[in-house]
Amino acid sequence: xxxxxxxxxxxxxxxxxxxxxxxxxxxxxxxxxxxxxxxxxxxxxxxxxxxxxxxxxxxxxxxxxxxxxxxxxxxxxxxxxxxxxxxxxxxxxxxxxxxxxxxxxxxxxxxxxxxxxxxxxxxxxxxxxxxxxxxxxxxxxxxxxxxxxxxxxxxxxxxxxxxxxxxxxxxxxxxxxxxxxxxxxxxxxxxxxxxxxxxxxxxxxxxxxxxxxxxxxxxxxxxxxxxxxxxxxxxxxxxxxxxxxxxxxxxxxxxxxxxxxxxxxxxxxxxxxxxxxxxxxxxxxxxxxxxxxxxxxxxxxxxxxxxxxxxxxxxxxxxxxxxxxxxxxxxxxxxxxxxxxxxxxxxxxxxxxxxxxxxxxxxxxxxxxxxxxxxxxxxxxxxxxxxxxxxxxxxxxxxxxxxxxxxxxx
Amino acid sequence: xxxxxxxxxxxxxxxxxxxxxxxxxxxxxxxxxxxxxxxxxxxxxxxxxxxxxxxxxxxxxxxxxxxxxxxxxxxxxxxxxxxxxxxxxxxxxxxxxxxxxxxxxxxxxxxxxxxxxxxxxxxxxxxxxxxxxxxxxxxxxxxxxxxxxxxxxxxxxxxxxxxxxxxx
Numbered sequence: 001x002x003x004x005x006x007x008x009x010x011x012x013x014x015x016x017x018x019x020x021x022x023x024x025x026x027x028x029x030x031x032x033x034x035x036x037x038x039x040x041x042x043x044x045x046x047x048x049x050x051x052x053x054x055x056x057x058x059x060x061x062x063x064x065x066x067x068x069x070x071x072x073x074x075x076x077x078x079x080x081x082x083x084x085x086x087x088x089x090x091x092x093x094x095x096x097x098x099x100x101x102x103x104x105x106x107x108x109x110x111x112x113x114x115x116x117x118x119x120x121x122x123x124x125x126x127x128x129x130x131x132x133x134x135x136x137x138x139x140x141x142x143x144x145x146x147x148x149x150x151x152x153x154x155x156x157x158x159x160x161x162x163x164x165x166x167x168x169x170x171x172x173x174x175x176x177x178x179x180x181x182x183x184x185x186x187x188x189x190x191x192x193x194x195x196x197x198x199x200x201x202x203x204x205x206x207x208x209x210x211x212x213x214x215x216x217x218x219x220x221x222x223x224x225x226x227x228x229x230x231x232x233x234x235x236x237x238x239x240x241x242x243x244x245x246x247x248x249x250x251x252x253x254x255x256x257x258x259x260x261x262x263x264x265x266x267x268x269x270x271x272x273x274x275x276x277x278x279x280x281x282x283x284x285x286x287x288x289x290x291x292x293x294x295x296x297x298x299x300x301x302x303x304x305x306x307x308x309x310x311x312x313x314x315x316x317x318x319x320x321x322x323x324x325x326x327x328x329x330x331x332x333x334x335x336x337x338x339x340x341x342x343x344x345x346x347x348x349x350x351x352x353x354x355x356x357x358x359x360x361x362x363x364x365x366x367x368x369x370x371x372x373x374x375x376x377x378x379x380x381x382x383x384x385x386x387x388x389x390x391x392x393x394x395x396x397x398x399x400x401x402x403x404x405x406x407x408x409x410x
Numbered sequence: 411x412x413x414x415x416x417x418x419x420x421x422x423x424x425x426x427x428x429x430x431x432x433x434x435x436x437x438x439x440x441x442x443x444x445x446x447x448x449x450x451x452x453x454x455x456x457x458x459x460x461x462x463x464x465x466x467x468x469x470x471x472x473x474x475x476x477x478x479x480x481x482x483x484x485x486x487x488x489x490x491x492x493x494x495x496x497x498x499x500x501x502x503x504x505x506x507x508x509x510x511x512x513x514x515x516x517x518x519x520x521x522x523x524x525x526x527x528x529x530x531x532x533x534x535x536x537x538x539x540x541x542x543x544x545x546x547x548x549x550x551x552x553x554x555x556x557x558x559x560x561x562x563x564x565x566x567x568x569x570x571x572x573x574x575x576x577x578x
Contacts, residue, residue, distance in 0.1 A: 011509040027505060030476045031498045037480075037491030042541060052490055059437070059484040066437040139438065139485060143546050146487050175487070182487055189545035210547050 053177040060148050060180045064136040078272070108317050114245075115310065130164065130277040131155060136180065138273060145188035145208060147171075149276060152179045156280045162242055164277040165268035169193075169235060169246040173278070181278075185270050186248065187212050194238035195248060200226045203236055206248070206264050212271060214249065214264035224262070229253050233264055243279070372401045379405030425576060426469050428462045428569075433474075436482040436493075451550070452557035453527070455482065457565045459497055460523050463504040465573070472501055489542050496530045503529075516566065524559045531555050 040048045082089075133155075137148035151157050153176050161173040163183045171191065175182035184191055187208035195206050205218040219227075231251040237244025249266040380400035382389035390397035400406070423430075435454045455478065462470040479494025486493075503526045507519070531551050538544040 007510070011506055014505070014509050024471065025473045025476075027472060027498055027502050030472055031495060031502065034476065034479065034491045034495035034498055038489055038495060038537070041490040048490075052484075055480065055490075056484055059481050062481075063437040063485050066434055070438055137485060141486050143550060144487050144544075189547065207545075210550065 056175070056177045056182075057180060060137055060177075063139075063148075067137065067139075108320070129280045129282070131280055133163075133181075133276050133278050135273055135276060143210070145185040145191075145210070145270070146174070147183050147185065147270075147273065147276075149181050149183055149278065150179065151278055152177045152181050154178055155278070156282070157181045157278055160241060161281075162246070162279040164246070164279060165273055166277075167247065168267040169242065169248050170266075170268050170270060170273065170276060172241065183276070186214055186266060187270055192217065193242060193248070194236045195233050196236040196244075197227060197251065198232045198234065200228070200231065202226060203238070206233065209263070212266070212269070214266060216251075216262040216264070219262075224260070227251060227253070227262065369398065369401060372404060376401055376405035427572065428458060428467060428470055429474050429478075432458050432478050433481065436478050437485060450557060451554045452561050453554060454561075454565075455497065456500060456527050456530075456558055457523075457562050458569075459500050460504055460526065460562075461566060461569050463501045464508060464519065466508060467573075472498065475501060488538070492534065492537060496534055499530050499533070500526060520559075520562055520566075523562050524555075527555055527558055 041052065131151060133149035133151040135147050136150050149157075149163070157173055157176055159173055159176055161181075162169060163171050163173065169186065171183045171185040171188075173181045174184040185208065186193060186206075187210070189208055189210045191208045193206050195204050196202070197204055200223075202219065202223045204216050204220075204223075206214045207217040209215050229252060233248045233251055235242040235244055235246045235248060247267055249264045252263045252265055254261040254263060377392075379386070380389050380397050382391055390400060432455060435458065459470075459475055463472075463475075475497045476494045479492075479497040480490065482488070482493040483490050503522075507522055511518075531554070535546060535548065535551050538546055
């Protein structure tokens with residue numbers, strides 16, 4: 001018994017401490033170093049943070065370079081499959097583009113109003129600037145859903161910066177390095193987003209399901225019955241982590257026997273992201289105005305300029321709207337002209353058809369008269385034997401024939 | 411002469427291939443996860459480290475394995491040092507197995523591999539959930555564990571071919 005325990009201890013000691021000829025470090029020293037690093041990284045020391053940023057910069061770039069062949073194969077495959085549906089997508093996109101163009105102007109107006117109202121509520125003007133970022137690492141980990149972008153603190157990216165695919169939200173920044181940043185996707189289990197479910201206007205919190213979908217994590221009791229299939233989900237802005245009104249996805253309800261599960265189908269396909277937009281926000285404090293005329297007249301005053309800019313923007317939007325209305329007006333006018341010419345054509349057609357119908361009626365009456373004339377003409381014709389009759393061709397004669405030979409005296 | 415030099419450098423590169431593949435796999439997450447097959451994932455570095463440390467392959471340096479762990483943490487977004495810790499644990503386990511084994515058997519190694527990856531995945535899950543408050547689905551870990559276990563035999567066959575090629 002004691003011997004087997006000794007063997008075990010010897011084997012363990014040997015495993016930990018014995019270095020073979022090629023090894024530079026013993027396993028014990030390496031495992032202690034790893035444990036030490038885990039401990040330090042959990043305490044978030046400044047030195048460790050900078051060291052981590054340095055490692056991240058190098059590793060992300062290396063990972064990007066190493067992934068080039070794999071990404072090339074992957075992208076080629078996707079491109080080939082895209083070409084097969086290219087034409088259908090083109091037609092669909094064209095239709096959507098027209099629709100979006102018309103929505104764009106109204107959206108601009110709402111944005112301008114929104115900005116103005118926000119300015120009234122807060123004491124700062126927040127101007128956002130979307131910068132394009134390339135995804136340099138997007139490895140699909142089975143446990144964590146995140147991507148690395150090629151923009152970092154150098155480009156004013158901060159922890160919490162919202163990341164978009166077109167205008168759809170895809171996640172937020174959780175780690176910032178000098179030239180790179182890690183984005184936690186909405187599909188990650190650790191992502192929690194306060195949302196509003198439209199059109200019911202229900203507040204909820206969604207989280208990722210670890211796959212490529214989301215699910216409703218929290219909703220107030222009783223409200224779940226009001227939710228319908230295909231409801232639209234957008235950020236509510238609660239907690240000021242995400243901006244409000246950013247579209248996220250659509251709701252799909254999965255009915256089990258007793259319970260129903262609320263899934264969120266994201267508008268954006270996180271597996272196909274190549275470029276994203278980072279919403280860099282700069283806040284400008286609004287200073288309190290004194291009633292000093294000289295200050296009011298100062299053109300360098302930032303809030304004043306901001307207001308002027310807003311007014312200029314509004315003016316621009318109004319001009320755009322007018323232009324659009326004018327264009328629409330022109331289109332409608334040309335449509336009216338077309339319709340009028342069509343009406344004239346139709347009228348002509350109707351007139352011709354009426355004429356034809358009249359001619360047909362006349363012919364039919366003539367035919368009927370001739371037929372009756374053959375049969376009853378001898379009764380109406382004035383002759384030696386029939387002095388009550390009429391002269392052929394007179395209207396009385398015609399009437400008599402049509403009355404099948406009966407002579408009206410009255 | 412030039413031909414001999416080229417051959418020698420190729421041989422050197424070939425002998426360092428496992429560690430190069432380890433670094434490529436941690437930088438590139440070589441595990442077919444992008445195929446988006448539901449419930450499918452496996453951990454290639456575990457297989458590679460287990461096999462080559464068990465064989466005490468001379469170019470498979472523990473320090474480089476440690477560095478590979480740090481790289482993996484950075485790429486995946488895990489707390490720094492965790493993967494290194496797990497990789498070195500595999501090295502310790504294989505070193506222990508080498509010490510106690512007189513006559514190696516592939517099937518015994520295979521089941522020992524299952525035990526080891528289950529242990530380190532449990533440690534990983536516990537550390538991430540208890541100390542770092544990560545939300546992780548346990549079933550994903552179990553499936554990853556299972557497929558890693560299954561793929562071991564496939565890769566062992568390939569690695570054997572590689573070693574045979576190196577000896578030739």
